[in-house]
Amino acid sequence: MKTKKMGEVSFSVQEDHDFSWLEEMGHVFCVFDEQDSGNISFGVEREDGKFFVKYAGAKPMDFSGEPKEAVERLRTAMSVYQQLKHPSVIRLKHHFALKEGYAAVFNWAEGECLHSHWSHGGPAKYTDPTSPYYRFRKLSVPSRLQALDTIFSFHAFVEEQGFVAIDFYDGSILYDFNNDVTTLCDIDFYRKSPTVNDIGEEFWGADRSKSKEEYELGAVIDERTNEYTMGAIAFGLLGGETDHSFSKWEAGEGLFEVAGKAVGEDRGTRYSSVRAFKEAWEEARRRC
Structure with a gap:
């Protein structure tokens, strides 16, 4: 188990993983790491607003699958958000591949x-x-x-x-x-x-x-x-x-x-x- 600390939050993953890209995005103010989907999500704030960042590629503590499967699921989901764009759904801003995973960035929704x-x-x-x-x-x-x-x-x-x-x-x-x-x-x-x-x-x-x-x-x-x-x-x-x-x-x-x-x-x-x-x-x- 490896414990990571970023901004205001700390979280654990089963194996060490590079999250330096996340710190470069802005100030991490919350984390949602107790998911069995293989994703870890973060709240990130910077000058142009607050964002929800969903990431696949690491091994969260509650995840029993393979990271590559979680990466592919998240990558595939991007077209779903694009085709089902709707005022009632969190808005996908952009998404990108990383060396060890995949990230999707959404506008932050209060709630x-x-x-x-x-x-x-x-x-x-x-x-x-x-x-x-x-x-x-x-x-x-x-x-x-x-x-x-x-x-x-x-x-x-x-x-x-x-x-x-x-x-x-x-x-x-x-x-x-x-x-x-x-x-x-x-x-x-x-x-x-x-x-x-x-x-x-x-x-x-x-x-x-x-x-x-x-x-x-x-x-x-x-x-x-x-x-x-x-x-x-x-x-x-x-x-x-x-x-x-x-x-x-x-x-x-x-x-x-x-x-x-x-x-x-x-x-x-x-x-x-x-x-x-x-x-x-x-x-x-x-x-x-």
């Missing part, structure tokens, strides 16, 4: 991650009053519905561009509590449709947001998968997360019925697309 496992892991996410998720769940229902509008609108756009969302969960949501603004991040694994589950049970994603087909090797991942994810996110932000009972739901019977249909185990009973789900959701809101 707190709703799945901050590095600071509020386990039960603390749900019970600690300082947890971003806990605080978000204490917001009014209209404020949370507004955040969901942002999420659903972006994923309708994703669908229109011929993509499917892979690995979208509450860890992909940043919420700015000061300005009530929702920003989405970490869309690295989104793919062009059609695609299939090429991994099996360990397919990318959080168990609380994954559909049945996201555990089945060779299963089709498509619009019905994505609308399941939207329903699961709705239950995570308005209901009992994996408990889909009405007793845990906070937003009325009409929206509950829409979210419940979205997370049907049988693909054939779900909405046919994110667009269809979004239209049903909006109609239910109008009836409230």
Whole structure:
């Protein structure tokens, strides 16, 4: 294990690695190093602003794969951010290869991650009053519905561009509590449709947001998968997360019925697309 110190932060990697290029970019004021994707991310500030820098090539402590695989995933993701450029998604500024890895630089987005496992892991996410998720769940229902509008609108756009969302969960949501603004991040694994589950049970994603087909090797991942994810996110932000009972739901019977249909185990009973789900959701809101 090697411990690195840069600017205001220190972090550990499994093997020594050259990060001198990062110090040349500006003042490092935060680090996100507890990721199993193989990426390490940093907040960097310089005269022209604050930036979020995602890097692959090192071996983070929680990473069990090969750095070259993480590098290729990050490199491939750059075209995803370019094709899915959207006001609600962190903005890719530029990206470049380094001797031992690959870096992507994004404009900094104010907000707190709703799945901050590095600071509020386990039960603390749900019970600690300082947890971003806990605080978000204490917001009014209209404020949370507004955040969901942002999420659903972006994923309708994703669908229109011929993509499917892979690995979208509450860890992909940043919420700015000061300005009530929702920003989405970490869309690295989104793919062009059609695609299939090429991994099996360990397919990318959080168990609380994954559909049945996201555990089945060779299963089709498509619009019905994505609308399941939207329903699961709705239950995570308005209901009992994996408990889909009405007793845990906070937003009325009409929206509950829409979210419940979205997370049907049988693909054939779900909405046919994110667009269809979004239209049903909006109609239910109008009836409230």
